Amino acid sequence: MRWERKWTFLAASLGVIAAFFVLREHWAHALGLAPYLLLLACPLMHLFHGHGGHHHDRHQGHTTKDDLS
Incomplete structure (x- = not known):
């Protein structure tokens, strides 16, 4: 493993490890912020990832000459 990866x-x-101990001591405070973090996650997801799964097929819903028989 390269030196940078080790660091x-x-x-x-x-x-x-630090996050574990901080959350263990302040779980009630962190749980109180959970609804706000969920609401903040929605716009951030759209900002960074867009609508990801909406792939529209160009030929969807269109008929061809073969379909008209």
Whole structure:
């Protein structure tokens, strides 16, 4: 593993551990923010990901000469 990846892995691991202990002590406060975070997640999802799953087929709903028989 390259040196940069080791530092990234170490920083991510320490972040997860720190988040665990902070949430363990302040669970009631974090749970109180959950509805607001859910409401904030919706516009952020649309801002960064758009409508993702709406792929329209060009030929959908159109008939061809073969379909008219």
